[in-house]
Amino acid sequence: MTTTGSTTSDSDDRPAGPTGSARPARRGPYAKSAERRVAIVEAAFEVFSSKGYVGGSLRDVADVVGMSQTSLLHYFPSKSALLLAVLERRDAVSDRSAAPPDCGGLVETVLGQARHNESVPGLIALYAVLAGEAVTADNPGSGYVRERFDRLRVEYGDALRALEARGRLRPGVDPDRAASGLVALWDGIQVQWLLNPDRIDVVQQLQDYLDLVIVPDEGPDRT
Amino acid sequence: MTTTGSTTSDSDDRPAGPTGSARPARRGPYAKSAERRVAIVEAAFEVFSSKGYVGGSLRDVADVVGMSQTSLLHYFPSKSALLLAVLERRDAVSDRSAAPPDCGGLVETVLGQARHNESVPGLIALYAVLAGEAVTADNPGSGYVRERFDRLRVEYGDALRALEARGRLRPGVDPDRAASGLVALWDGIQVQWLLNPDRIDVVQQLQDYLDLVIVPDEGPDRT
DNA sequence: CACAAATTCGAGTGGTCGTTCGATTTTCAC
DNA sequence: GTGAAAATCGAACGACCACTCGAATTTGTG
Numbered sequence: 001m002t003t004t005g006s007t008t009s010d011s012d013d014r015p016a017g018p019t020g021s022a023r024p025a026r027r028g029p030y031a032k033s034a035e036r037r038v039a040i041v042e043a044a045f046e047v048f049s050s051k052g053y054v055g056g057s058l059r060d061v062a063d064v065v066g067m068s069q070t071s072l073l074h075y076f077p078s079k080s081a082l083l084l085a086v087l088e089r090r091d092a093v094s095d096r097s098a099a100p101p102d103c104g105g106l107v108e109t110v111l112g113q114a115r116h117n118e119s120v121p122g123l124i125a126l127y128a129v130l131a132g133e134a135v136t137a138d139n140p141g142s143g144y145v146r147e148r149f150d151r152l153r154v155e156y157g158d159a160l161r162a163l164e165a166r167g168r169l170r171p172g173v174d175p176d177r178a179a180s181g182l183v184a185l186w187d188g189i190q191v192q193w194l195l196n197p198d199r200i201d202v203v204q205q206l207q208d209y210l211d212l213v214i215v216p217d218e219g220p221d222r223t
Numbered sequence: 224m225t226t227t228g229s230t231t232s233d234s235d236d237r238p239a240g241p242t243g244s245a246r247p248a249r250r251g252p253y254a255k256s257a258e259r260r261v262a263i264v265e266a267a268f269e270v271f272s273s274k275g276y277v278g279g280s281l282r283d284v285a286d287v288v289g290m291s292q293t294s295l296l297h298y299f300p301s302k303s304a305l306l307l308a309v310l311e312r313r314d315a316v317s318d319r320s321a322a323p324p325d326c327g328g329l330v331e332t333v334l335g336q337a338r339h340n341e342s343v344p345g346l347i348a349l350y351a352v353l354a355g356e357a358v359t360a361d362n363p364g365s366g367y368v369r370e371r372f373d374r375l376r377v378e379y380g381d382a383l384r385a386l387e388a389r390g391r392l393r394p395g396v397d398p399d400r401a402a403s404g405l406v407a408l409w410d411g412i413q414v415q416w417l418l419n420p421d422r423i424d425v426v427q428q429l430q431d432y433l434d435l436v437i438v439p440d441e442g443p444d445r446t
Numbered sequence: 447c448a449c450a451a452a453t454t455c456g457a458g459t460g461g462t463c464g465t466t467c468g469a470t471t472t473t474c475a476c
Numbered sequence: 477g478t479g480a481a482a483a484t485c486g487a488a489c490g491a492c493c494a495c496t497c498g499a500a501t502t503t504g505t506g
Contacts, residue, residue: 027473027474027475030472030473030474031473031474032473057462057463057464058463058464058465059462059463059464069464069465070465070466070467073464073465073466077465078464078465079463079464079465
């Protein structure tokens with residue numbers, strides 16, 4: 001319940017029209033304030049991606065932005081709030097670029113996302129680092145990581161169940177367990193890829209897995 | 224080239240028999256020295272497992288052992304040396320408990336190891352944290368993590384190739400890629416398990432994957 | 447026992463951390 | 477233009493970091 005939203009989208013601290021008369025006369029943030037925030041979050045993304053949340057410092061972030069550490073804290077009340085802002089922004093950006101859940105097939109969505117991820121290794125590194133740090137105590141990002149797993153499990157579970165209904169799932173495959181497996185394989189193979197990009201092909205690996213789980217479409221029956 | 228080996232097994236600092244006469248007259252470590260080292264390494268394992276390498280401090284480790292931070296540094300010259308000692312010890316312990324490479328089947332080995340891992344969540348957490356930290360810059364454990372991936376890929380790749388030779392691999396499955404996939408799935412699902420033990424069954428997931436990759440044995444031909 | 451080496455530790459090194467405070471500068475509604 | 481709020485920052489806080497130094501204590505051997 002601080003004055004600045006920081007982690008939540010800032011929409012509650014505008015003058016908000018005719019505010020009577022006996023008010024402390026709050027003024028909203030200045031013009032460049034919003035883009036300053038964005039710059040900070042992007043710098044924090046860069047720092048946390050390459051050094052981790054624990055290993056990266058506010059000083060590092062401030063240096064990237066080109067401002068003082070104190071000014072940075074004017075926009076985000078704490079380091080953990082900054083991390084949450086980074087995670088929120090990545091979600092917002094992803095949601096905008098990602099296709100709606102059931103537009104194309106699961107396979108195309110997954111492989112397309114994996115192909116796209118190759119162009120943003122920083123994002124992959126961020127998830128890899130945060131997933132590791134999430135298992136440590138008192139990590140402010142662990143809630144986010146947990147929820148991300150839950151969300152992905154449900155999302156892919158639904159998609160796989162839809163395929164199952166059309167008889168496209170290999171017999172014996174449980175859609176929910178396969179969803180967890182897909183997420184696990186994806187995260188795991190990305191870590192291997194980050195450490196050895198020449199040896200690992202993330203898209204190929206996902207393709208292999210999906211080929212095992214999903215059987216080819218035989219067309220609208222052919223009896 | 225320091226006096227104490229620390230990261231390598233200490234075997235070079237014994238009196239080593241008749242040492243002439245004009246020598247500084249080195250004496251070996253005292254009786255309890257070896258077990259003190261072990262205690263330190265185990266405490267470090269505990270700390271790094273729960274707080275990560277970056278997040279855990281030498282002070283934390285020293286407190287667990289019940290000694291001063293300074294004394295701890297008498298046994299291990301630096302924090303990174305301590306981490307390497309922890310990793311070496313885990314390898315030594317694992318090698319002792321793990322079955323020889325090609326004694327039983329791959330499936331039994333993998334599932335048995337996974338079942339055993341459930342009883343040592345700290346070890347799993349250590350690997351998860353270190354894998355994440357390994358993708359960050361200047362991490363002393365990244366070499367170890369990279370080599371561990373290489374080793375496991377080769378080990379499982381060989382085992383899967385052996386199965387392939389006996390026609391036990393599902394058609395279209397590449398043994399080396401499946402080996403990387405197995406390692407990825409395993410690591411990934413363990414992270415999910417650490418964050419949500421009730422929802423995730425590591426053994427079940429590995430079983431699912433192996434069922435997809437390996438076809439059941441039909442017995443010695445039956446034409 | 448005596449002596450030297452191994453071990454222990456308190457104190458301190460220089461450094462970085464996240465965060466706070468107070469004051470100065472910049473912006474902008476009136 | 478004026479004044480008040482927003483933005484910026486230098487300085488400093490207390491805490492912690494890995495690591496060093498020198499002196500005390502403990503150990504084992506001759």
